[in-house]
Amino acid sequence: MASIISKLTSVAAMALAMPVMSAAALTVTVEGIQTAEGTIILGLFNEETYEGEGAVNGANVVVEGDTISARFEGLVPGEYAVRLYHDVNDDGEMNTNPFGMPTEPYAFSNNAKGRFGPASWEDAKFTVSSDDDVHTITMK
Amino acid sequence: MSFSRRGFLTTGLAVTAAARTGLGKAMAEPHHNLPDWHVGYRNAPVNGFDPAPMQLVFGKAPSGLSGSLYRNGPAQLHHGKTPASHWFDGDGLVHRIAIDDGKAVHSGRFVQTHKRKEELKAGAFLAPGFGTVGDPSFAVMSPDDVNAANTSVMMVNGELLALWEAGSAFSMDAETLETKGPKVWRADLASMPFLAHPKVEPDGRIWNLGMAGEHMAIYKIAATGTVEDVAIANTGKEYYIHDWAMTERQLVILVQPWINTSPVPPFIDHFVWQPEDGLKILIIDKDDLSSRRWVQAPPRAFYHTGSAWQEADGTLRIDAALYREPILGAGGGTAEITGDWRQEDGFSADFTQIVIPPEGDAYLIETGLDGEFPQVNPDFQGLPRKLTALASGTVPGRPGASALSVHNWERGETDTFEFGYDRMVEEFLFVPKPGGLREEDSWLIGPVLNLKAKAREVCVFDAAHVSDGPICIWRADYTWPLGFHGTWA
Numbered sequence: 001m002a003s004i005i006s007k008l009t010s011v012a013a014m015a016l017a018m019p020v021m022s023a024a025a026l027t028v029t030v031e032g033i034q035t036a037e038g039t040i041i042l043g044l045f046n047e048e049t050y051e052g053e054g055a056v057n058g059a060n061v062v063v064e065g066d067t068i069s070a071r072f073e074g075l076v077p078g079e080y081a082v083r084l085y086h087d088v089n090d091d092g093e094m095n096t097n098p099f100g101m102p103t104e105p106y107a108f109s110n111n112a113k114g115r116f117g118p119a120s121w122e123d124a125k126f127t128v129s130s131d132d133d134v135h136t137i138t139m140k
Numbered sequence: 141m142s143f144s145r146r147g148f149l150t151t152g153l154a155v156t157a158a159a160r161t162g163l164g165k166a167m168a169e170p171h172h173n174l175p176d177w178h179v180g181y182r183n184a185p186v187n188g189f190d191p192a193p194m195q196l197v198f199g200k201a202p203s204g205l206s207g208s209l210y211r212n213g214p215a216q217l218h219h220g221k222t223p224a225s226h227w228f229d230g231d232g233l234v235h236r237i238a239i240d241d242g243k244a245v246h247s248g249r250f251v252q253t254h255k256r257k258e259e260l261k262a263g264a265f266l267a268p269g270f271g272t273v274g275d276p277s278f279a280v281m282s283p284d285d286v287n288a289a290n291t292s293v294m295m296v297n298g299e300l301l302a303l304w305e306a307g308s309a310f311s312m313d314a315e316t317l318e319t320k321g322p323k324v325w326r327a328d329l330a331s332m333p334f335l336a337h338p339k340v341e342p343d344g345r346i347w348n349l350g351m352a353g354e355h356m357a358i359y360k361i362a363a364t365g366t367v368e369d370v371a372i373a374n375t376g377k378e379y380y381i382h383d384w385a386m387t388e389r390q391l392v393i394l395v396q397p398w399i400n401t402s403p404v405p406p407f408i409d410h411f412v413w414q415p416e417d418g419l420k421i422l423i424i425d426k427d428d429l430s431s432r433r434w435v436q437a438p439p440r441a442f443y444h445t446g447s448a449w450q451e452a453d454g455t456l457r458i459d460a461a462l463y464r465e466p467i468l469g470a471g472g473g474t475a476e477i478t479g480d481w482r483q484e485d486g487f488s489a490d491f492t493q494i495v496i497p498p499e500g501d502a503y504l505i506e507t508g509l510d511g512e513f514p515q516v517n518p519d520f521q522g523l524p525r526k527l528t529a530l531a532s533g534t535v536p537g538r539p540g541a542s543a544l545s546v547h548n549w550e551r552g553e554t555d556t557f558e559f560g561y562d563r564m565v566e567e568f569l570f571v572p573k574p575g576g577l578r579e580e581d582s583w584l585i586g587p588v589l590n591l592k593a594k595a596r597e598v599c600v601f602d603a604a605h606v607s608d609g610p611i612c613i614w615r616a617d618y619t620w621p622l623g624f625h626g627t628w629a
Binding site: 095097098099101102103106113114115116140 | 268276278279280281282283327328329330331332333350352355357370372403
């Protein structure tokens with residue numbers, strides 16, 4: 001169960017300049033990873049960016065066990081949601097079957113689940129308010 | 141003599157049954173005000189059926205008949221007092237009737253799907269489905285989250301698969317019927333829909349379709365279970381495609397004008413019948429899946445085909461149980477599940493041959509035979525042939541079939557054995573006799589529900605002489621719900 005503290009690597013469109021005043025920090029822990037290989041591609045979103053591609057912040061974390069963690073600092077206190085997928089084969093894409101259904105594991109914050117689509121912002125959002133917030137996501 | 145067999149069926153078995161008290165009767169008795177046939181629409185025991193010998197109650201088991209009849213069908217049709225919203229949405233239970241050395245042993249297990257586990261825990265129907273709205277809080281991340289695995293079964297290289305149509309097949313242990321999980325044919329095909337009516341060439345190669353909206357996947361799978369090819373086609377609209385047909389060289393896909401207009405469950409509420417489109421037929425070359433042509437036929441609805449074949453001049457022939465308009469639409473089967481069915485709720489198929497000339501539109505040869513669950517000799521799948529077996533006949537006062545028929549296209553004749561009111565007849569399968577070369581060198585094996593005895597029976601006929609009556613009958617002293625389709629392995 002040893003957590004692997006991530007080294008944050010670049011995620012496209014993640015780096016929005018944020019005011020540093022009263023900055024908060026968040027550690028996202030992902031448990032129950034089925035395959036100890038590949039990379040967890042994790043995006044942190046606010047309400048404005050959740051439906052699209054532009055994450056507020058993000059992390060690519062190499063998987064070496066069944067758990068990973070990623071820490072985000074300098075966040076504006078407020079509501080966030082996480083979307084992530086496990087790039088098991090490290091091809092940089094969320095693989096799908098010929099009908100576009102995901103074939104690699106994916107998850108949302110609050111362990112929210114969709115109904116014929118992604119989990120909604122309302123179901124996935126959570127509040128980050130201090131400099132030591134922790135949010136845990138369990139892969140199905 | 142056929143007469144003596146008939147006589148026994150209407151007298152002898154009933155007397156034998158009346159003398160018995162068994163689990164079947166005990167299961168049936170709590171429902172005092174329901175009609176006798178409702179026993180076919182009640183829940184199976186939650187843990188299924190442990191292996192139990194069936195008793196040979198009539199005839200002599202044919203020597204050489206050795207193997208297992210596997211069947212699937214919805215067997216959780218109520219949670220508490222709440223009936224399923226549609227017959228197609230009950231959890232699948234796979235039966236095995238293992239026959240060897242003249243003895244038959246029945247067992248059955250529910251397919252342990254995500255839907256089954258969650259609904260059993262809650263004691264309620266939760267998953268959205270073909271005819272079910274579902275609980276809005278029930279998450280659907282993949283088609284397999286709502287997979288009922290309740291429609292048919294097939295055996296691939298020793299692996300038993302429980303089939304649905306809008307999601308994966310489910311792998312099961314062929315002996316214990318223990319569920320292993322969704323079948324992944326190839327990593328990139330996870331969660332792909334796989335219809336419950338795959339077609340198997342006599343040499344074992346499997347072809348099947350998978351439908352999602354207007355997208356159609358075409359699977360070509362070796363007898364070993366290895367995927368040889370997957371192609372994608374587009375039908376233009378979200379037609380309901382449940383079954384299809386195949387010749388030696390072509391896939392023959394009947395596209396009925398029954399069209400889904402919304403992705404919101406219950407899906408059946410959004411199907412629209414557009415007879416002006418007619419029945420379109422998509423013909424795909426098996427050697428070149430990009431070679432496709434469309435043919436037009438008169439408007440008909442259907443669920444099941446027998447099979448197709450091609451003649452020397454290029455003419456294609458397909459037989460199928462056709463309807464003038466869709467059946468089992470919104471609320472399909474609920475009148476049976478609640479016991480409120482009335483005669484006017486009944487419907488009639490017309491067993492029909494669709495003829496596609498080398499050029500021009502298709503035309504129909506209608507037999508007037510009201511039959512369903514058409515089956516052919518598996519050694520003749522896709523090849524020129526003449527025989528199709530069907531569950532047929534209607535009797536006043538109850539739903540379901542009452543007879544077994546074999547139609548002979550060459551002679552234009554139908555050979556029928558009528559069981560009468562007391563036995564509800566399900567799908568019968570051809571089992572080629574060892575060493576037999578002709579289509580008719582087969583047995584037909586299938587289950588019936590004996591309403592008088594409140595017991596289940598498995599009957600064997602000679603496919604060449606169906607009207608002579610069964611060769612033998614095994615009985616379990618209990619019942620199980622009516623199902624859909626099976627396989628012999």
